Amino acid sequence: MKVDTLITNIGQLLTMDKKGPVKGSDMNDLTVMEGAAVAVKDGKIKWIGSAEKAVNIQADKTIDADGKLVTPGLVEPHTHLVFGGSREEEMALKQQGVPYLEILKQGGGILSTVNATRDASYNELLEKALFHLDRMAMHGITTVEAKSGYGLDKQTELKQLQVTKEANVKHPLDIVSTFLGAHAIPPEHKEDPEAFLSLMSELFDEIKEKNLAEFIDIFTETGVFSVEQSRRYLKKAKEKGFGLKIHADEIDQLGGTELAVEVGAISGEHLAVASDNGIKQLASSNTIGVILPGTVFYLGKDTYPRARKMIDEGAAITVSTDFNPGSSVTENLQLIMSIAALKLKLTPAEIWHAVTVNAAHAIGRGYEAGTIATGRRGDIVIWDAPNYKYIPYHYGVNHANTVLKNGEILYKRGEIR
Numbered sequence: 001m002k003v004d005t006l007i008t009n010i011g012q013l014l015t016m017d018k019k020g021p022v023k024g025s026d027m028n029d030l031t032v033m034e035g036a037a038v039a040v041k042d043g044k045i046k047w048i049g050s051a052e053k054a055v056n057i058q059a060d061k062t063i064d065a066d067g068k069l070v071t072p073g074l075v076e077p078h079t080h081l082v083f084g085g086s087r088e089e090e091m092a093l094k095q096q097g098v099p100y101l102e103i104l105k106q107g108g109g110i111l112s113t114v115n116a117t118r119d120a121s122y123n124e125l126l127e128k129a130l131f132h133l134d135r136m137a138m139h140g141i142t143t144v145e146a147k148s149g150y151g152l153d154k155q156t157e158l159k160q161l162q163v164t165k166e167a168n169v170k171h172p173l174d175i176v177s178t179f180l181g182a183h184a185i186p187p188e189h190k191e192d193p194e195a196f197l198s199l200m201s202e203l204f205d206e207i208k209e210k211n212l213a214e215f216i217d218i219f220t221e222t223g224v225f226s227v228e229q230s231r232r233y234l235k236k237a238k239e240k241g242f243g244l245k246i247h248a249d250e251i252d253q254l255g256g257t258e259l260a261v262e263v264g265a266i267s268g269e270h271l272a273v274a275s276d277n278g279i280k281q282l283a284s285s286n287t288i289g290v291i292l293p294g295t296v297f298y299l300g301k302d303t304y305p306r307a308r309k310m311i312d313e314g315a316a317i318t319v320s321t322d323f324n325p326g327s328s329v330t331e332n333l334q335l336i337m338s339i340a341a342l343k344l345k346l347t348p349a350e351i352w353h354a355v356t357v358n359a360a361h362a363i364g365r366g367y368e369a370g371t372i373a374t375g376r377r378g379d380i381v382i383w384d385a386p387n388y389k390y391i392p393y394h395y396g397v398n399h400a401n402t403v404l405k406n407g408e409i410l411y412k413r414g415e416i417r
């Protein structure tokens with residue numbers, strides 16, 4: 001057999017090759033291949049087997065993994081990638097204990113990034129997004145979801161979505177786009193959230209036509225959108241053929257988790273204060289819980305999402321950075337894997353399912369990304385780690401040694417191109 005790239009002498013290989021999304025106790029059932037090799041041809045996985053058998057394969061390029069851990073590229077299922085400015089000034093307010101929703105109510109938080117995003121040029125936003133994508137790639141992410149939601153007017157929301165589309169063409173990472181026009185109520189519509197939601201839903205047809213987003217998301221929260229408003233808005237989106245996502249039960253327990261299940265959302269996201277009933281419903285549904293523990297950490301709170309209970313009751317969950325300029329400012333999903341271990345009490349096997357196959361399913365890429373299997377994308381990471389337990393254990397640093405996207409080396413420790 002002749003291939004483009006052969007990775008051999010792999011210490012541990014996680015293929016994550018399971019019919020997903022992987023639910024409940026199956027998330028703890030991990031297949032680990034020792035002494036393996038993987039071959040890639042034309043950007044796709046061509047062969048997986050033992051390093052001994054790989055000696056018969058002719059490859060243009062052979063990479064010796066030197067006994068290291070090899071996994072699928074990480075899939076990041078929830079980011080707010082495209083935005084203007086930054087919000088380091090808010091850190092002092094957070095230290096003084098001013099709540100996140102209070103900062104928003106006073107016109108700061110999301111709304112301060114809205115001003116910066118409206119002011120930023122298309123090219124400024126694009127350059128900034130490409131910069132953050134580079135950082136994600138360095139940290140082993142090969143597929144990423146990106147939400148709009150810092151425009152809150154037609155023109156700026158479309159600008160953000162166009163930037164996302166162009167970033168997807170310009171950058172090697174695959175980007176899955178979500179329209180989050182219903183992220184906050186802008187000051188000009190403060191008195192009439194219904195009219196604002198109508199305005200945002202007027203964009204659905206254009207977004208569909210121009211292929212600017214696959215999913216519609218809404219922030220269901222006190223002082224933002226109610227469960228009833230969210231239900232109506234999401235139903236409209238579903239009628240137009242979009243997949244649904246919800247920022248649900250992040251701060252106040254409004255029943256957003258139950259709503260995600262009711263409307264058949266692909267994912268309910270945050271779920272930090274989901275009720276017992278919400279967790280039960282999630283577990284018996286096809287909706288995936290996208291859990292964002294970095295947000296709880298970064299907002300200085302003590303109560304983490306009950307991800308342990310979600311898995312124990314049978315749900316499929318993922319974990320994500322929630323990369324954004326306000327509530328979780330990091331592109332490092334490995335750090336979140338450590339927080340998932342320490343604060344959510346997930347096992348290493350559950351965490352690896354969360355950041356690969358399940359994350360891919362949560363963004364509609366379950367049959368392309370998040371798995372090393374023949375025919376899938378050659379998205380592979382070689383880690384400076386002897387085994388899969390090591391990544392959550394050694395926290396706060398980048399363990400990626402080599403990141404391959406569609407079989408091409410995208411990042412190599414010590415050399416970035």
Ligand SMILES: N=CN[C@@H](CCC(=O)O)C(=O)O
Nearest residue numbers: 110219295322324325326327
């Ligand atoms: N909670 C709503 N949206 C984002 C935060 C956005 C921001 O603070 O800029 C989140 O997922 O955490």
Ligand SMILES: [Zn+2]
Nearest residue numbers: 078080247322
């Ligand atoms: Zn978010």
